[in-house]
Amino acid sequence: MRFLHTSDWHVGKVLRGHSRLDEQRAVLAEIVGLAREHAVDAVLISGDLYETAAPAAEAQQLVVRTLLALRDTGAQVIAIAGNHDHAAAFDAYRPLMGEVGITLVGSIRRPQDGGVVSFTARSTGEPVNVAVLPFLSQRYAVRAAQLVAQTPAENSAGYDQMVRDVLAALTASFTDDGVNIVMAHLTVTGAATGAGGERSAQTIFEYHVPASAFGVRAHYVALGHLHRRQSLPAPCPVHYCGAPYAIDFGEQDNTNVVLLVDASPATPARVTDLPIKSGRRLRTVTGTVAELGQRASEYGDDYLRVFVREPYRAGLPDEVRATLPNVLQVRIDPEFSAPTHRAVHAASRAASTPAELFAAFCAERGIDDPRLSALFGQLHDRVTSAGDDG
Numbered sequence: 198m199r200f201l202h203t204s205d206w207h208v209g210k211v212l213r214g215h216s217r218l219d220e221q222r223a224v225l226a227e228i229v230g231l232a233r234e235h236a237v238d239a240v241l242i243s244g245d246l247y248e249t250a251a252p253a254a255e256a257q258q259l260v261v262r263t264l265l266a267l268r269d270t271g272a273q274v275i276a277i278a279g280n281h282d283h284a285a286a287f288d289a290y291r292p293l294m295g296e297v298g299i300t301l302v303g304s305i306r307r308p309q310d311g312g313v314v315s316f317t318a319r320s321t322g323e324p325v326n327v328a329v330l331p332f333l334s335q336r337y338a339v340r341a342a343q344l345v346a347q348t349p350a351e352n353s354a355g356y357d358q359m360v361r362d363v364l365a366a367l368t369a370s371f372t373d374d375g376v377n378i379v380m381a382h383l384t385v386t387g388a389a390t391g392a393g394g395e396r397s398a399q400t401i402f403e404y405h406v407p408a409s410a411f412g413v414r415a416h417y418v419a420l421g422h423l424h425r426r427q428s429l430p431a432p433c434p435v436h437y438c439g440a441p442y443a444i445d446f447g448e449q450d451n452t453n454v455v456l457l458v459d460a461s462p463a464t465p466a467r468v469t470d471l472p473i474k475s476g477r478r479l480r481t482v483t484g485t486v487a488e489l490g491q492r493a494s495e496y497g498d499d500y501l502r503v504f505v506r507e508p509y510r511a512g513l514p515d516e517v518r519a520t521l522p523n524v525l526q527v528r529i530d531p532e533f534s535a536p537t538h539r540a541v542h543a544a545s546r547a548a549s550t551p552a553e554l555f556a557a558f559c560a561e562r563g564i565d566d567p568r569l570s571a572l573f574g575q576l577h578d579r580v581t582s583a584g585d586d587g
Contacts, residue, residue, distance in 0.1 A: 198318035202242035202456040204421030205440040209256030213525040223475035224442050224570040225263040238318040240267045243421025244279025244382030256433040268298050276332040278303040279382040302329045308370040324375035328367035332382040363463045371414045376460045380419040418465040434466045442476025446502045450481040502526040510566030
């Protein structure tokens with residue numbers, strides 16, 4: 198059978214105050230097109246469909262319409278909640294979405310209660326079993342282990358052992374004649390983060406499990422949570438598909454794909470990367486304002502983070518944005534903004550005029566703008582004149 202693996206859509210993500218909903222709409226439409234083109238039996242979405250647990254109405258509308266469009270390709274559609282999603286909302290909408298052929302799983306479930314989703318592949322008639330593990334924070338790991346694996350409450354094992362217990366209970370329902378898949382939203386030990394949208398508190402320390410936790414019976418493990426496309430050494434194929442577009446500037450060099458997977462009960466899964474081209478590129482550029490203007494045509498419609506190689510002056514960010522309309526962030530290159538850390542003794546402070554003190558302040562911060570000094574002089578004159586009048 199054949200399925201598409203995607204995750205980490207982060208619909209509703211705003212970058213530096215700039216809405217990316219149109220871009221997200223184009224990316225998701227491309228994913229729907231790939232599902233249709235390759236006539237997949239299923240689409241697996243491994244969490245973080247939304248950027249926040251309380252998404253705006255427009256973001257919810259886009260996700261729901263995308264899920265329906267994927268369903269209309271004839272594929273089984275299964276989505277789990279990630280750490281950015283609201284698990285209870287997924288479970289609340291589960292019955293309604295189930296009526297139209299879409300499976301949502303927000304929280305941990307026993308195999309017989311929806312923890313394993315089974316169906317027949319339309320293309321081959323093969324049985325398929327998908328063990329689903331939504332994001333599981335450490336605070337709920339013991340509770341989930343009790344629920345699924347009957348682990349005693351006093352179990353003091355680490356997070357990884359609790360997740361192993363849950364996975365063992367779920368994969369016990371796998372069948373020898375079926376294609377067996379694990380879908381989870383978590384961090385695997387040794388995996389590389391995308392240096393962008395992942396929440397660091399949920400990708401480090403106790404919040405990870407070894408790849409061996411998935412056992413040997415799965416034909417494929419479909420992971421979400423880390424935004425970088427990667428596979429990990431394990432007894433079975435373990436893959437992060439990564440985010441389908443760069444979520445933040447820390448991910449500007451990531452390769453954005455969805456994964457096309459062919460699997461059967463008797464053969465290892467074959468994985469093909471399908472590039473996603475609809476997302477706008479994020480790029481970091483450096484130079485003076487004049488140099489950036491000369492290279493403006495090179496940047497196309499890329500979203501830009503700019504490091505200006507000039508001392509700060511009033512109006513500099515506006516000059517950059519006038520030259521490069523797709524700039525989302527303007528910073529001064531550290532070489533031109535680092536404080537000089539010159540020590541100013543109290544005695545020399547007392548002997549300095551306000552203008553001299555302000556000039557020293559600007560120099561320490563790499564600010565070189567005669568207009569700013571003139572404005573300070575005018576303000577100082579106005580304040581001192583008002584004091585004389587009083």
